[in-house]
Amino acid sequence: MxxxxxxxxxxxxxxxxxxxxxxxxxxxxxxxxxxxxxxxxxxxxxxxxxxxxxxxxxxxxxxxxxxxxxxxxxxxxxxxxxxxxxxxxxxxxxxxxxxxxxxxxxxxxxxxxxxxxxxxxxxxxxxxxxxxxxxxxxxxxxxxxxxxxxxxxxxxxxxxxxxxxxxxxxxGLERETDIPFTGPQTVAAPKEELHGLFGHLEAALDTRGYFRPLAKKAKMVDKVRAVLTRPGFTMGEIKVLRGIVSSLDYFSPKEPRGAGYPLRKAEVDKQAHPARRAEDAGEGSDD
The missing domain is CATH 3.40.1280.10 (SPOUT methyltransferase, trefoil knot domain)
Incomplete structure (x- = not known):
């Protein structure tokens, strides 16, 4: 056009x-x-x-x-x-x-x-x-x-x-669908670049314990790939996404690698206060 x-x-x-x-x-x-x-x-x-x-x-x-x-x-x-x-x-x-x-x-x-x-x-x-x-x-x-x-x-x-x-x-237009301007003409990245993004993201998610329970990992991976294949990313967009994943992977949060999801507050409190864990378990009670 x-x-x-x-x-x-x-x-x-x-x-x-x-x-x-x-x-x-x-x-x-x-x-x-x-x-x-x-x-x-x-x-x-x-x-x-x-x-x-x-x-x-x-x-x-x-x-x-x-x-x-x-x-x-x-x-x-x-x-x-x-x-x-x-x-x-x-x-x-x-x-x-x-x-x-x-x-x-x-x-x-x-x-x-x-x-x-x-x-x-x-x-x-x-x-x-x-x-x-x-x-x-x-x-x-x-x-x-x-x-x-x-x-x-x-x-x-x-x-x-x-x-x-x-x-x-x-x-009176050459084509009745003609308009004054169009969006940018984009070319989808080669599939090997998209596959590289898949592998990069899946490895990062695996390290963070995202795929739980493990038995459902294959289905979860399929869903992640379905989301990523829908837009038709360009090379530039894939580079942006991989940069994001690399940044999240490099600058690790407080939880160590492989720790899975952050613990709930109650669980954190129990780990921080052994006496409270003992009380919850019925230990140290006069009864």
Whole structure:
């Protein structure tokens, strides 16, 4: 995979985003930001409620002010889409069923096909409160809707634009799975290095009395190896792990080698106080 996602070479126009009667400048600004995230730049506003230009839209757009500043304002929807060849209308509600309905993935591919044919396309988004009315939808060629939870189907207009802009962008990549950057390319260490780690760790654990009872050692070794073979360690990672084991092996704790697990506190106390051991055994009692 390449380090950066590349769109298929094209000078074809991207779809126009048309907001019908948007109410809040902040929402317009967030729409502009969503557009810029995925390479869209042409924004059209139909009768914005609070007028235009709008300082709140500019502030909400962050660094997408170029989209806000270039936005075109129209008095009615017919004028806003007059020069377009194909138009999608977005809606979360089922309408009369007289137009084809697409999901965002299929709609984005349709938009790419329109652009490939040299046609101009647009996507209509409605008001924050109730979206597009039926008369407005009747001016579109097809409907696009999103597979949201029916129990809460309402999307903020900027969210809806973001979803369509994302699908448009993805549909134009050489591969739809391309992403801007990837993790490091790692190569698993040769098995002999992993086997060396096995032997090193098992010897250290054996010295510390880890494998108890001895009859279960083979099964315990299998489990340790299963844990270590799962990640696919690199050479560098194996060196780190062996360094850890060597450090633990060299700098021995208070218990001597081969002593097994540290004794419980009660056992330590008994060893430190012979009289207490005798009392526990019933020795030295007057009874």
């Amino acid at each position: 390449s380090d950066t996602p590349t769109e298929k070479p094209s000078n074809r126009p991207s779809p126009v985003i048309v907001l019908v009667a948007p109410q809040m400048g902040e929402n317009i600004g967030m729409v502009a930001r969503a557009m810029a995230n995925f390479g869209l730049s042409e924004l059209r506003l139909v009768a914005p409620r609070d007028g235009w230009p709008n300082d709140k839209a500019t502030a909400a757009a962050s660094r997408a002010t170029h989209v806000v500043e270039a936005a075109a304002v129209f008095d009615d929807l017919r004028a806003a889409i007059a020069d377009l060849n194909f138009v999608f209308a977005t809606t979360a509600r089922e309408r009369d069923g007289f137009k084809p309905v697409r999901g965002p993935v299929e709609a984005a591919r349709t938009l790419r096909a329109q652009a490939a044919g040299g046609y101009r396309a647009g996507i209509l988004f409605g008001r924050e409160k109730f979206g597009l009315d039926n008369d407005e939808i009747s001016l579109a060629d097809e409907i696009v809707t999103f597979p949201v939870d029916p129990a809460y189907a309402s999307l903020n207009v900027a969210q809806a634009v973001l979803l369509m802009a994302y699908e448009w962008r993805k549909a």
